[in-house]
Amino acid sequence: MIIAIDIGGTKISAALMDNNEIIESKKTDSIIHHDLDNLASYVVHLCQDWIEKAHIVAVACTGQVGKHQVNFLSAKQALPLQQQLKAGFGLPVVILNDAAAAAWAEYCLGPKRQDSTLVYITVSTGIGGGIIQNGQLVTASDGFCAHIGHMSVNCPTALSVQCHCGRINCVEAISSGTSIARQASTILKTAVSCKNVFEQHLSHPEITTLLDQCADALVDLIANIKALTGTTVVVLGGSVGGASAFKERVAAKIAKLPMIYQVSLVSPITGEHADLIGAAMYAQTINGFNDGTQ
Known part of the structure; x- marks a missing residue:
């Protein structure tokens, strides 16, 4: 199974997915604009119950999602978020921009x-x-x-x-x-x-x-x-x-x-879960679970 996470400026959504089907889901307020340094631990805690069931984490994230860090433009701060999440989850992590994830879902399913x-x-x-x-x-x-x-x-x-x-x-x-x-x-x-x-x-x-x-x-x-x-x-x-x-x-x-x-x-056509679905589908597509965005 895949843990899919959508990190936005106002909310964070997460789902435990089997292929493209959402089995369970959660949603909480985002902390990007007031506690960004603790974002990784916040997200890991949100998904704690799913870790033993999953083999990979797929993340759709707002901001400039690069190979080594995410630059949160509106917060004017960058984090090595992928590495932080890998350490917190103990699982491979694939991360890409949230709108790119939604685009991939629309392209694959449309x-x-x-x-x-x-x-x-x-x-x-x-x-x-x-x-x-x-x-x-x-x-x-x-x-x-x-x-x-x-x-x-x-x-x-x-x-x-x-x-x-x-x-x-x-x-x-x-x-x-x-x-x-x-x-x-x-x-x-x-x-x-x-x-x-x-x-x-x-x-x-x-x-x-x-x-x-x-x-x-x-x-x-x-x-x-x-x-x-x-x-x-x-x-x-x-x-x-x-x-x-x-x-x-x-x-x-x-x-x-x-x-x-x-x-x-x-x-x-993918509705409110476009980012989650797209991130999960992209993680399966690249199939290498590498350290970059592709």
Whole structure:
């Protein structure tokens, strides 16, 4: 069996899996932004009851997941997380970026496509992505690969938005759930979450304009990705990406792009467990249980 773990900025999910089937699952709050140094022991404790049943640990993790360390960009700190987890579990550990894991799950379990290319975008607390090119998950040894949330986009209304990565006008700084909540709070003159925005404030004219602008920025990113990869399909997931009020805007704007930039925008088929399933499937695919991400 496989212990699959999804380490995110707000929550950590874990499952004991037999092939691609979830046998048991758990969920808890993440500690990335207030106790990162103890992350490995926290995760091992969460999965303690499963260790004797498993032969490998598959981890989908937020951040820049490299061969020797994970750079948690939003926390501005890096950890040798894979080695820490190997020591804690006493098992081989395969680790990859969470959006890359979801992309792999979507590619493996979704309809087979002749071009063997797919791009997955998750719009949630941040914006992440995974790219399958010619049937291979695109990776890099330092982990800074397919981090499409940190691609700068054209957004006339966002003249100079500083992203936590250090660049200006990254799409994550404009269109992520965190950014939408921040901008909406300024508009409404009261603190609101992104969830509040979609549940209570869609009729507010300035919020409508805000969501249109955020969708514009994401569509600019999608057009750039189309030019880069040639993909005909973009899977749009995440709590914001999956919200109908947002996704419908994005789809309508894609339809207005020049034909060469248009893609089919589809919903994920793997649901809330995409990262867990993708990590487990990737661990089985590489079948070497090595010390790197591939």
